[in-house]
Amino acid sequence: MERSTNECLYRVHKGSIYKCHQINDETVLFRVCEGENGTLQVEFVNTLPKKSTRILTAKFVWNWFDLETDLRPFYSMAENDPLLKSLVQNYFGLRIVGVEDLFEALCWAIMGQQINLTFAYTLKRRFVESFGEKITYKDQDYWLFPRPEIIADLSIDDLAKLQFTRRKSEYIIGMATLMKNGILSKQNLLHMNDFKQAEKELIKIKGIGPWTANYVLLRCLKDPSAFPIEDVGIHNAIKQQLKMAQKPSIEEIQQLSSGWGNWKAYATFYLWRSLIE
DNA sequence: TTCCAGGACATTT
DNA sequence: AAATGTCATGGA
Numbered sequence: 001m002e003r004s005t006n007e008c009l010y011r012v013h014k015g016s017i018y019k020c021h022q023i024n025d026e027t028v029l030f031r032v033c034e035g036e037n038g039t040l041q042v043e044f045v046n047t048l049p050k051k052s053t054r055i056l057t058a059k060f061v062w063n064w065f066d067l068e069t070d071l072r073p074f075y076s077m078a079e080n081d082p083l084l085k086s087l088v089q090n091y092f093g094l095r096i097v098g099v100e101d102l103f104e105a106l107c108w109a110i111m112g113q114q115i116n117l118t119f120a121y122t123l124k125r126r127f128v129e130s131f132g133e134k135i136t137y138k139d140q141d142y143w144l145f146p147r148p149e150i151i152a153d154l155s156i157d158d159l160a161k162l163q164f165t166r167r168k169s170e171y172i173i174g175m176a177t178l179m180k181n182g183i184l185s186k187q188n189l190l191h192m193n194d195f196k197q198a199e200k201e202l203i204k205i206k207g208i209g210p211w212t213a214n215y216v217l218l219r220c221l222k223d224p225s226a227f228p229i230e231d232v233g234i235h236n237a238i239k240q241q242l243k244m245a246q247k248p249s250i251e252e253i254q255q256l257s258s259g260w261g262n263w264k265a266y267a268t269f270y271l272w273r274s275l276i277e
Numbered sequence: 278t279t280c281c282a283g284g285a286c287a288t289t290t
Numbered sequence: 291a292a293a294t295g296t297c298a299t300g301g302a
Contacts, residue, residue, distance in 0.1 A: 115299070163299070
């Protein structure tokens, strides 16, 4: 969670994670910290929202940290996998941290396309602070990701000013328009026959290729077999783990991952984790 | 300085 | 169909 000091959509402070989100027309600031007996505790910081909002916030956290998944089958599979074996030991208990908002997941993926992560975080911060809403609590700003309705009405120049490439600006405004018009939504994607169909639908959209589609399937739609196989981060992580002289080819990765089944998303997340520090 | 980043798409062979 | 060029900037 503390990967980037430039993260603007949540804040880690003294063992708690602070985040702001909108539910039932209420904007609530909450924090998640360690409770008793290995539980997570969710506390509301600025106001006490109505009960239905409290319940939905708990569900949000449940999904955000993927608490529903039983990791034991993953670990027993990984035990006998040469690539995953040490990863699951090093990061035992790690769960996929989601990006629950579809628009945010799409935008973040596009911002990260072929660019270093540091700069991607800078772009995200500029985007959020230019077009998002915030609440302020004790001199700290807590931002909401901009809504598609706002972004859909921007011009390419508006985003180019923030140093988005004109291409990226075009993609993001295009997706915002699809979401504003209800053509694209998380619900629609989740209600398709299977994730393969959702992937196809995503790839039809201008700016979304196989990498972006799988990134969004992994972090937002929670497809357990999502696997952005072209991802440079995966390539580097595998190279590092196996002490290879050069990055593995796609064919080699297919070989290495052939036993991962429905745990490819988790394998990916553990590989990404190994790139930090 | 050069090379490459959590790619996608348009243009050329 | 497959290779090549383009986008834009920061960091190593």
